[in-house]
Amino acid sequence: MSRKPHVRKRYWNEPVMGWWERAYLPEILRGLAITGGVFVRNMLKWMTGRKGALTTYYPEETRWDYAAGNRGKHVLTRRPDGSPQCIACNMCATVCPAKVIEIEAAFDPSDSAHPKYPVRFEIDYSRCVFCGLCVEACPEDAIRMAKEVPDLPADDRWTMWLGKSELLDWQPQADVAKPYPPRARTGDGA
Amino acid sequence: MIADLVISLVFIGYAISVLMGFGTILTWVERKQAAVMSDRIGANRAYIRIPFTKVKLVWWGLFHGMADGLKMLLKEDFKPRTYDWYAYAVAPWVVFTPVLLVFAVIPFGGTLTPAALWAPLGEWFGDKSYPMQIATLDAGLLIVFAFSGLTIIGAMLAGWSSSNKFSLLGALRAGSQMISYELVLGLTVLGLILIYGTVDLDSMVRKQSGTVLGVLPAWGIVYQPFAAILFLTAAIAENKRIPFDLPEAESELIAGYFTEYSAMKMGLFMFAEFIEIAVIGALFTTLFLGGYNLPFMSDAGFAFPGGAAVAMPHGAVVVTQLATFLAKVFVVCSFQILIRWTLPRFRYDQVLTFAWKFMLPLAIANLCVTAVAVWWIRA
Numbered sequence: 001m002s003r004k005p006h007v008r009k010r011y012w013n014e015p016v017m018g019w020w021e022r023a024y025l026p027e028i029l030r031g032l033a034i035t036g037g038v039f040v041r042n043m044l045k046w047m048t049g050r051k052g053a054l055t056t057y058y059p060e061e062t063r064w065d066y067a068a069g070n071r072g073k074h075v076l077t078r079r080p081d082g083s084p085q086c087i088a089c090n091m092c093a094t095v096c097p098a099k100v101i102e103i104e105a106a107f108d109p110s111d112s113a114h115p116k117y118p119v120r121f122e123i124d125y126s127r128c129v130f131c132g133l134c135v136e137a138c139p140e141d142a143i144r145m146a147k148e149v150p151d152l153p154a155d156d157r158w159t160m161w162l163g164k165s166e167l168l169d170w171q172p173q174a175d176v177a178k179p180y181p182p183r184a185r186t187g188d189g190a
Numbered sequence: 191m192i193a194d195l196v197i198s199l200v201f202i203g204y205a206i207s208v209l210m211g212f213g214t215i216l217t218w219v220e221r222k223q224a225a226v227m228s229d230r231i232g233a234n235r236a237y238i239r240i241p242f243t244k245v246k247l248v249w250w251g252l253f254h255g256m257a258d259g260l261k262m263l264l265k266e267d268f269k270p271r272t273y274d275w276y277a278y279a280v281a282p283w284v285v286f287t288p289v290l291l292v293f294a295v296i297p298f299g300g301t302l303t304p305a306a307l308w309a310p311l312g313e314w315f316g317d318k319s320y321p322m323q324i325a326t327l328d329a330g331l332l333i334v335f336a337f338s339g340l341t342i343i344g345a346m347l348a349g350w351s352s353s354n355k356f357s358l359l360g361a362l363r364a365g366s367q368m369i370s371y372e373l374v375l376g377l378t379v380l381g382l383i384l385i386y387g388t389v390d391l392d393s394m395v396r397k398q399s400g401t402v403l404g405v406l407p408a409w410g411i412v413y414q415p416f417a418a419i420l421f422l423t424a425a426i427a428e429n430k431r432i433p434f435d436l437p438e439a440e441s442e443l444i445a446g447y448f449t450e451y452s453a454m455k456m457g458l459f460m461f462a463e464f465i466e467i468a469v470i471g472a473l474f475t476t477l478f479l480g481g482y483n484l485p486f487m488s489d490a491g492f493a494f495p496g497g498a499a500v501a502m503p504h505g506a507v508v509v510t511q512l513a514t515f516l517a518k519v520f521v522v523c524s525f526q527i528l529i530r531w532t533l534p535r536f537r538y539d540q541v542l543t544f545a546w547k548f549m550l551p552l553a554i555a556n557l558c559v560t561a562v563a564v565w566w567i568r569a
Contacts, residue, residue: 035532
């Protein structure tokens with residue numbers, strides 16, 4: 001049994017070092033100059049009170065360049081009279097892949113058009129995957145996702161449950177796609 | 191006698207606090223410098239809260255080093271089932287102690303005359319003056335090499351006694367690499383010994399206090415620029431840091447020779463590495479950057495080539511020299527960190543080829559040229 005010695009395959013585009021690269025030291029110095037230059041530039045920025053880094057200090061600082069269609073924190077929309085648009089049909093809770101939505105429905109005899117309403121509507125943001133399926137499933141346009149992310153860094157997960165009042169009452173910045181609060185329905189298709 | 195003892199104790203206390211301070215600060219400097227070099231912010235979340243208030247002191251993440259130290263102290267001290275537990279326990283100290291000892295012969299300041307500092311001290315000290323150095327030894331540089339050679343034993347012991355194949359491989363790598371580069375280190379310094387005609391570090395520094403051609407400071411780097419580069423390279427290889435961190439190469443050997451160490455034993459290895467950065471900085475400063483000397487400065491004050499002179503009191507001179515030394519050491523340390531975060535790691539055969547086929551011939555050539563030049567000038 002004879003074994004052939006291993007011969008490394010040669011590729012057509014292998015980099016070839018010239019004598020300057022082979023001398024090693026100049027290229028090392030060039031590399032050091034690049035990193036040192038970046039260091040000096042960033043350090044000057046820090047020392048003159050500007051930010052010398054690309055990182056965002058989350059949560060103290062939030063990025064301004066979230067996409068307009070970013071799926072962030074949920075918004076529960078309201079009817080013109082202020083009651084939640086949600087009819088507690090549980091479609092969002094059913095479609096939710098992370099099973100983070102909990103709805104407790106109740107009966108309101110005084111509103112004949114929408115007798116069913118949620119007493120409890122909770123989202124567990126520690127498990128939410130921000131897929132947006134709840135928004136798509138909603139037949140009433142009662143739940144939307146705003147551009148801003150939920151500002152929730154916390155030490156324990158129980159503070160990451162947001163309830164109905166929080167989701168109804170917080171004010172997202174202007175939504176370019178749909179105005180919020182929604183315009184009153186006039187009945188002529190507007 | 192008592193006075194000498196007091197001065198010695200003061201110097202030892204100063205040296206230890208400087209080294210420990212550098213060791214702690216450098217962990218922070220390394221993180222922050224790496225972060226700034228790569229457009230990041232760096233560690234900045236650890237804070238100390240003033241009790242009973244809501245004031246949180248962050249101080250640019252300086253407390254991260256403290257948090258790390260606390261973590262290492264409080265962690266479980268995992269002990270592997272090894273056949274040589276004594277060697278296992280003693281190895282971190284064998285690495286750590288010589289690093290501190292090397293600093294004993296490095297002069298960190300000029301001459302201290304207590305009487306000139308403050309008149310009442312004169313009653314006790316008389317007109318004695320002390321060179322600011324822990325051990326005033328003729329064999330200074332030889333001591334440095336003797337002690338820095340000891341750290342190899344620690345690394346080998348650690349790797350051997352861990353009964354782990356990764357550790358043993360790391361230890362073997364450490365041994366061959368450190369011995370190779372020790373040779374280069376010694377040969378690069380020989381040129382300086384030829385020029386200054388002494389191995390005593392204090393008199394070496396004193397000989398670097400003048401000027402060459404009237405303007406350039408008479409520092410070792412001016413006489414031996416090539417040796418300075420070789421020395422720094424070999425010293426980084428001695429310290430086993432990137433690009434020469436083959437003994438620990440985490441992608442191949444987990445952590446090399448200290449794979450089996452945890453808690454503060456592992457912390458000692460890390461701390462020794464950071465202190466050695468400072469010690470290399472101090473050695474480089476002493477040998478090549480004129481130690482505590484500033485250009486045109488003597489023990490009496492500044493004397494500029496134009497004829498202008500500024501006289502300084504003894505206290506100011508002492509403080510300036512101490513500060514100069516620390517500043518130079520810090521710059522060299524920072525440069526080492528720059529190298530560490532710029533260059534990628536060598537392959538192992540490249541490390542040894544680099545030592546034996548590239549740096550050793552260059553060091554010998556440098557030595558020959560220096561010898562001929564010294565002979566030519568003396569003759």
